[in-house]
Each structure stands twice: as C-alpha cells, then as structure tokens.
C-alpha cells in the first residue's frame with residue numbers, strides 16, 4: 624500500500640479532484656491510501672438533487688461549500704473535525720459493495736484506540752446506535768475507490784442544520800440521504816487528542832506500525848492536472864447543481880401577506896415550468912413573475928440575484944426577499 628499526502632489542503636473541490644485523478648491516472652498494482660480534511664462543506668452523492676439535500680439559506684449564511692462527488696449514496700457534512708479516508712485500488716470485480724473489506728482496517732484502528740466501532744447496516748461505521756462514519760464507492764475502468772468519513776470532532780449543530788431536514792416540497796427520483804444519529808469519535812476516547820494525532824494513529828495502524836510509510840508523490844504536472852480537474856468539474860455549477868435529476872417543487876405556505884401556492888418543474892438544474900397562485904394582494908401581473916422564473920438556475924444564489932431589485936410588494940403585498948426565497952427553495 625502507498626500513501627498520498629494531499630499537502631494538507633482543505634478545499635473540497637481540490638481534494639475530490641485529487642481522489643479522481645489518483646483513481647484514473649495514478650494506476651499501479653498497489654492499493655493507494657489518501658486522507659483529506661475539508662473545510663465546511665456538504666458533499667452530495669452522484670445521483671442526488673442538490674436542492675433537496677442542502678439547507679441553502681444556512682449554507683449561504685455560513686459560507687458552506689456544496690460539492691457533488693463521484694460515488695453514490697447520501698449527503699454528508701464535512702468540516703475541519705472530519706477526517707476522510709479513501710482506498711483506491713484495482714477493481715477485481717468482487718469487491719464492489721464489499722464495504723467490510725475496505726472499512727476493516729479503519730474499524731480495527733478505532734478499536735485499538737478503545738473505540739467500540741463496528742460496521743453495521745449497509746455502509747456505516749457505528750458506536751452503538753450512533754454513526755461515526757459514512758462510506759461509499761465508485762468504480763471505473765477496472766479501478767475503484769472506497770471512501771469514508773470519520774467524524775472526529777465536527778460541529779454537530781452544523782451537521783444537522785446544513786442538511787435539509789424535511790424536503791417534503793420536492794418530488795424526484797433522486798437518491799435520498801438516510802438520516803442517522805451521529806456522534807464524534809473524540810467522545811469515546813479515554814485520552815484527548817487532536818485530529819492530527821488521530822490521523823497519525825489511523826495511518827500508523829493501517830500501515831501496521833511500519834517505521835516508514837511508503838509514499839506516492841505527485842509531480843508538479845500532476846498537481847496542475849488536479850487543479851484543472853477541480854475547476855472543470857468540482858467547481859462547476861453544471862456538475863454541482865445541473866446534474867441533479869429532474870424534479871418538481873410543490874410549495875403551499877401561509878404568510879402574513881397571504882397564502883402562496885408555487886409549482887415548478889426543474890430540469891438540469893433550471894426552472895422549466897413555473898406557476899404561482901395565491902390570495903396575496905399586489906397590483907402587478909403575476910404572469911410577469913412566472914415569466915421571470917422561467918429558465919433560472921434553481922439555486923438560492925441565482926434566484927436571489929435574479930430578483931434583486933424586483934419590487935416584490937408590487938406583486939405580492941408585504942413579502943420580504945427572504946420570505947420569497949424561502950418559498951422558492
């Protein structure tokens with residue numbers, strides 16, 4: 624096994640690009656281990672609807688990035704208290720979905736630290752009933768990776784607040800996240816340690832206490848390609864939002880200004896049909912508003928930009944911009 628040092632960067636787009644680049648370009652016979660820690664971000668599954676998973680009012684207010692990954696499964700929250708591991712190997716055709724095989728060394732490392740961890744359910748590592756790690760896989764061209772999170776000392780309020788609690792207003796065939804009771808690993812440690820110490824302990828355990836950890840070093844050309852991949856894919860709106868499976872939004876809400884009924888169809892991340900009904904009191908022609916909605920990118924930032932400077936009172940009576948955005952997304 625070889626270890627790749629990601630250079631300590633916390634940019635989720637760059638770390639996911641490094642993982643993909645390693646999978647596709649740094650092939651060899653030996654399995655590769657990669658660790659990364661991301662700044663506050665939500666990492667959504669390949670087949671998810673971004674709008675359905677992310678509490679965008681919260682992520683915008685707290686500068687939390689939203690990035691889609693290659694592997695399937697649900698949405699997870701990352702911050703500097705969450706360590707991610709990724710085993711990148713040949714795909715022998717039998718290993719896919721074999722989470723036990725890949726999580727075993729991590730579970731063992733945790734148990735050696737006195738944490739009563741076990742792989743349970745489909746893809747979680749738990750202590751008792753509480754989840755400390757979520758895992759997922761991706762395979763392409765005879766290679767695969769199995770990656771997972773380790774909640775070490777993450778900000779638990781953000782873990783729940785940044786993810787959408789009850790996406791009732793959405794209808795889609797997108798993969799839904801499986802909400803879990805979560806816990807930080809630091810809670811279960813007899814001796815306090817930092818996430819760096821924790822990372823070193825896991826690394827040493829996976830490499831069987833070897834005095835020197837064999838490393839795979841990237842060249843400057845490799846890093847340049849990684850940066851390009853990060854820009855092209857993991858920082859692109861088309862990937863992070865546009866790839867969401869088609870969905871419908873049905874919103875019915877009573878506000879001080881009146882009752883609103885909103886319906887929208889969204890395809891490739893853009894509003895393809897919109898209808899707004901209600902008993903609000905405005906003078907403007909509501910058809911103008913539905914016209915404005917047509918074709919807009921369905922993310923909070925784009926919607927806010929599109930309605931900046933629009934006199935909402937003219938159409939709806941006393942409705943604030945935040946209320947309007949909360950109705951839409």
Ligand SMILES: Nc1ncnc2c1ncn2[C@@H]1O[C@H](COP(=O)(O)OC(=O)CCCC[C@@H]2CCSS2)[C@@H](O)[C@H]1O
Nearest residue numbers: 696697699700756757758759770771772800801802803
């Ligand atoms: N960081 C983290 N770790 C573990 N569990 C989490 C985390 N954040 C949120 N959650 C909980 O898991 C569910 C979603 O569970 P669900 O099973 O739907 O999804 C996953 O587990 C996906 C794991 C992907 C791992 C990748 C590894 C490197 S990049 S991301 C969510 O609603 C929360 O309740």
